Amino acid sequence: MVSRELPRIHCETFLPSVFSSTMARMGNVWGTNGIGSSIANIMFFHAMFRQYIPQRLLDLIDKYVQKWLTFVNSDIQITISEYTGDRFKRSEAYTAIQAYLSTNSSKQAKRLKADVGENSKNLVLSIDDYEEVTDEYQGAQFVWTSAESHSNQSRTDGKRYYMLKFHKKYRGLVTDTYLSHVMEVGKAIGLKNNQRKLYTNNPSIDWYSYKKSVWSHVVFDHPSTFQTLALDAEKKKDIIDDLTAFTKAKGYYRKIGKAWKRGYLLYGPPGTGKSTMIAAIANFLDYDIYDLELTAVKSNTELRKLLIETTSKSIIVIEDIDCSLDLTGQRKKKKETTEELDDDEEELNSMNAKEEKRMGESQVTLSGLLNFIDGLWSASGGERLIIFTTNYKDKLDPALIRTGRMDKHIELSYCTFGAFTVLAENYLNLKSHHLFETIEQLLGETQITPADVAENLMPKTTNGNFAEVCLEDLIQSLKNKKEEAKLKAEEEAKLKAEQEVKLKAKQEAKLKAEKKAKLKAEEEAKELGRSTMDELDVDGLLRRNEVKKMRKLIEAFNTVQNKSLFDAEYSALFKLSTPSSSGNLIVNLIV
Numbered sequence: 001m002v003s004r005e006l007p008r009i010h011c012e013t014f015l016p017s018v019f020s021s022t023m024a025r026m027g028n029v030w031g032t033n034g035i036g037s038s039i040a041n042i043m044f045f046h047a048m049f050r051q052y053i054p055q056r057l058l059d060l061i062d063k064y065v066q067k068w069l070t071f072v073n074s075d076i077q078i079t080i081s082e083y084t085g086d087r088f089k090r091s092e093a094y095t096a097i098q099a100y101l102s103t104n105s106s107k108q109a110k111r112l113k114a115d116v117g118e119n120s121k122n123l124v125l126s127i128d129d130y131e132e133v134t135d136e137y138q139g140a141q142f143v144w145t146s147a148e149s150h151s152n153q154s155r156t157d158g159k160r161y162y163m164l165k166f167h168k169k170y171r172g173l174v175t176d177t178y179l180s181h182v183m184e185v186g187k188a189i190g191l192k193n194n195q196r197k198l199y200t201n202n203p204s205i206d207w208y209s210y211k212k213s214v215w216s217h218v219v220f221d222h223p224s225t226f227q228t229l230a231l232d233a234e235k236k237k238d239i240i241d242d243l244t245a246f247t248k249a250k251g252y253y254r255k256i257g258k259a260w261k262r263g264y265l266l267y268g269p270p271g272t273g274k275s276t277m278i279a280a281i282a283n284f285l286d287y288d289i290y291d292l293e294l295t296a297v298k299s300n301t302e303l304r305k306l307l308i309e310t311t312s313k314s315i316i317v318i319e320d321i322d323c324s325l326d327l328t329g330q331r332k333k334k335k336e337t338t339e340e341l342d343d344d345e346e347e348l349n350s351m352n353a354k355e356e357k358r359m360g361e362s363q364v365t366l367s368g369l370l371n372f373i374d375g376l377w378s379a380s381g382g383e384r385l386i387i388f389t390t391n392y393k394d395k396l397d398p399a400l401i402r403t404g405r406m407d408k409h410i411e412l413s414y415c416t417f418g419a420f421t422v423l424a425e426n427y428l429n430l431k432s433h434h435l436f437e438t439i440e441q442l443l444g445e446t447q448i449t450p451a452d453v454a455e456n457l458m459p460k461t462t463n464g465n466f467a468e469v470c471l472e473d474l475i476q477s478l479k480n481k482k483e484e485a486k487l488k489a490e491e492e493a494k495l496k497a498e499q500e501v502k503l504k505a506k507q508e509a510k511l512k513a514e515k516k517a518k519l520k521a522e523e524e525a526k527e528l529g530r531s532t533m534d535e536l537d538v539d540g541l542l543r544r545n546e547v548k549k550m551r552k553l554i555e556a557f558n559t560v561q562n563k564s565l566f567d568a569e570y571s572a573l574f575k576l577s578t579p580s581s582s583g584n585l586i587v588n589l590i591v
């Protein structure tokens with residue numbers, strides 16, 4: 001990353017006389033007429049010189065002048081840009097340097113910039129553009145400058161960078177220890193100031209504005225912890241152990257050749273604590289949360305870009321993944337739409353409208369999402385959890401939740417007595433109570449979400465023994481729920497019984513009809529006497545009223561055993577001069 005930007009001689013080719021007189025005037029103004037005119041003369045001769053000397057010779061001279069300047073210039077410069085590569089990701093070095101310089105800059109720099117700090121309470125100062133800050137390290141001096149470069153086309157499309165200048169004799173010190181020292185201290189300051197953040201993705205239309213950010217954030221300040229989470233102790237311990245093991249497994253993941261990330265699927269009915277658990281996990285691990293609104297992501301490329309711009313030590317959350325996108329049916333639907341519209345040209349206008357609407361909708365596909373979770377790009381950053389939540393696990397594509405993508409499936413279900421005791425302690429400060437026994441019994445008999453229990457345990461009055469009131473409220477709620485469930489079960493049983501009776505009647509009618517049809521067929525077969533006739537009848541080659549005639553014909557054939565006689569019989573029977581095609585067929589079959 002060490003780049004040595006050496007001063008270049010810019011050879012002016014504009015009118016030397018104008019320049020010369022300007023310089024002379026400046027000399028007068030400064031009272032240094034001699035120096036001014038000397039510079040003007042040098043520039044004049046330099047310009048003349050460049051006009052009459054061949055280009056190849058000029059290039060050669062330039063090359064040697066640069067070499068000479070390198071030799072005599074004692075400073076080395078290192079530039080650290082805010083965004084590396086094609087502005088994919090904010091440089092960690094830039095952020096660390098910003099934090100590192102924040103302490104020095106407030107003491108030294110005369111022009112400072114102030115911004116609201118991470119905790120939104122204090123102002124954080126940093127050096128303004130082209131202001132210099134000198135840092136001392138092991139007796140050496142280092143000069144830092146902050147600046148912004150603009151491309152020729154755009155004045156707003158600035159690329160921010162820090163520039164470090166030092167004497168070339170400190171090159172070894174810089175590469176060996178100084179830069180790592182800056183990074184280490186900067187990161188430590190960053191962590192100290194750091195408050196966890198809750199990010200949400202910006203619509204892509206804003207990505208290229210002056211703010212240039214794909215994510216927006218607020219300070220994450222959710223009070224949920226594993227202690228306050230209503231969950232059975234065993235389940236809780238299992239999750240905590242899993243998370244702890246994950247955070248310590250950097251080396252292990254590298255050894256087995258896997259990206260350092262883990263997928264959690266939280267599923268269960270609404271109000272069972274899926275979002276609450278995510279907050280508890282973030283607080284436990286001290287991670288940021290990236291709450292990804294998938295419907296606002298237009299394409300798989302955008303999804304990848306969002307992923308790249310997440311930091312490590314973070315949780316990427318997609319809530320209600322089953323509702324986020326029709327990930328499996330999306331392509332099919334589009335195809336159907338196109339086919340329909342092809343069929344009818346009159347619908348061209350409506351097609352355009354539909355197409356426009358479709359363009360506005362998310363084009364993220366299942367494969368895009370799968371790549372997001374465990375494609376090559378997902379390995380950048382490391383130490384990340386990906387959490388999906390859903391109320392309907394069965395609706396999800398198995399590929400999305402298979403082990404390796406969603407490594408741990410956690411069911412959050414209705415409130416157990418264990419979960420209730422956590423809530424009672426949190427909400428009412430109660431470890432035990434004489435009503436707990438009744439509640440335990442009722443919880444075993446009916447289903448209630450932790451959200452509903454929590455709502456009942458919220459003190460609604462400050463008077464008297466509100467804990468007892470809350471518990472009684474809960475008992476009443478549980479009884480109501482039990483009654484509701486009983487009524488619902490009875491209703492369902494009644495409905496089921498009715499459906500079964502209907503089904504039985506339908507089946508009996510069907511059996512009866514089949515039996516009747518069979519009997520009729522048997523009677524007809526008997527009448528025909530031969531299976532050949534059954535086949536012919538089945539094949540529909542003969543009309544039913546011809547069957548009887550055919551029987552006679554066969555009898556005639558069997559009796560006469562002579563083709564010419566049979567033909568005569570046949571013609572007489574059907575009153576034909578020549579046999580019909582069906583007659584011929586029968587004859588062929590029989591003969």
Ligand SMILES: Nc1ncnc2c1ncn2[C@@H]1O[C@H](COP(=O)(O)OP(=O)(O)OP(=O)(O)O)[C@@H](O)[C@H]1O
Nearest residue numbers: 228229230269270271272273274275276450451454
């Ligand atoms: N397991 C729990 N522990 C503690 N509080 C809970 C728990 N479950 C629910 N709650 C309470 O109920 C409220 C709603 O819970 P939460 O939003 O976490 O449920 P959810 O499962 O994410 O619901 P949804 O599926 O509708 O998003 C929370 O604010 C919290 O107060």
